Amino acid sequence: MTMQLTVLLFASLKDAAQASSVEVEVPDGATSEDLRRATGEQFPVLARYLAHVRVAVNQEYAVGAVVLNEGDEVALLPPVAGGC
Amino acid sequence: MFVVMENILPVEKVAQAAQDELHGGAGAVVTFVGVVRDNSQGHRVRYLEYSAYAPMAESEMRKIGDEVKARWGFPCAMAHRVGKLEIGEASIVIAVASPHRKAAFEACHFAIDRVKETVPVWKKEVAQDGFWWVEDPTGQVQSTSESKP
Numbered sequence: 001m002t003m004q005l006t007v008l009l010f011a012s013l014k015d016a017a018q019a020s021s022v023e024v025e026v027p028d029g030a031t032s033e034d035l036r037r038a039t040g041e042q043f044p045v046l047a048r049y050l051a052h053v054r055v056a057v058n059q060e061y062a063v064g065a066v067v068l069n070e071g072d073e074v075a076l077l078p079p080v081a082g083g084c
Numbered sequence: 085m086f087v088v089m090e091n092i093l094p095v096e097k098v099a100q101a102a103q104d105e106l107h108g109g110a111g112a113v114v115t116f117v118g119v120v121r122d123n124s125q126g127h128r129v130r131y132l133e134y135s136a137y138a139p140m141a142e143s144e145m146r147k148i149g150d151e152v153k154a155r156w157g158f159p160c161a162m163a164h165r166v167g168k169l170e171i172g173e174a175s176i177v178i179a180v181a182s183p184h185r186k187a188a189f190e191a192c193h194f195a196i197d198r199v200k201e202t203v204p205v206w207k208k209e210v211a212q213d214g215f216w217w218v219e220d221p222t223g224q225v226q227s228t229s230e231s232k233p
Contacts, residue, residue: 010137011206012220052221056204059140075137075204079219082134082141082164082205083196084118084175 001028005068007039008075009046013053016045031065032057035074046076053078085161086145088138088205093117093174098161102179105159110181114188116196118176120169124218127211134166134175137204144203148195156191158182164205175207 007024009017026038032055040047055062056075068074085101095117103110120132145162152160160180169175178195182188199205207218216225 008137010204011135011208012217012222012224014135015217048222056137056140059137059143061202075140077137077204078206078217078221080200080202080204081207081218082136082176082203083199084120 002026003028003030003068003070005035005070005072005074007035008073010075011078013046013049013076013078016049017043022046026068030068032062032068032074033065035068036076039076049078050076085163086142086149087163088136088141088166089163090165090167093163093165093177095174095177098163098177099179099181101161102159102181105161106181106183109183111183112185112188113179113181114185114192116176116178116192117174118196119174120171122171124209124211127209127213129171130210130212131171132169132175133208133210134164134169135206135208136164136166138166141203141205145199148198148202151198152180152191152195155194156180156182156187158187158191160191160195162195162199164199164203166205 002025008021024039040050053076099113099115103113149160162178164176180188180191214225214227
């Protein structure tokens with residue numbers, strides 16, 4: 001069985017995909033690291049960014065490989081550059 | 085107060101929010117204001133665009149406030165602006181209130197350094213000769229002067 005997750009994109013990734021989110025299919029029980037790989041396979045235009053992004057699950061940085069569930073809010077975050 | 089907003093930042097309100105948490109016990113409020121500079125690494129900057137993962141940015145700013153409270157024992161407030169910012173406009177305001185100035189300066193310095201590490205906000209520099217996302221891992225410069233919001 002697989003599940004489909006909506007993956008939010010920001011900044012350079014959003015520009016590259018020309019979309020603020022993409023739908024990525026992963027196997028049940030997949031982790032945030034599986035999602036990183038699957039995103040590159042399903043959206044080659046994002047592949048070169050993925051080694052550098054941090055994955056957030058439900059608005060928290062994923063530490064290591066976090067198991068994902070249907071309905072999770074997942075985001076791929078390029079290196080941040082806020083403040084000033 | 086930990087907010088991401090599109091409007092001009094209310095500097096005094098942020099400072100007041102930090103001060104109010106001490107209920108008259110504040111002897112110092114240190115306010116840091118980050119503003120848009122007209123140049124970056126040899127490029128003449130026309131304007132900046134900040135974008136954020138707003139709900140997570142607010143929760144990460146709140147965590148920094150919690151760290152400040154845990155380490156120094158004093159309140160902190162922050163506001164980060166998103167959207168198009170002109171030269172000279174404020175992108176961030178951080179205020180720390182404390183009974184004495186030394187701790188407030190230290191904590192405010194710590195807070196802006198942490199913001200740059202953890203808060204999911206991104207900066208696009210739009211210069212005369214192209215635009216790019218700062219910290220873009222691909223280092224890509226787009227050569228048109230157009231900028232998509």
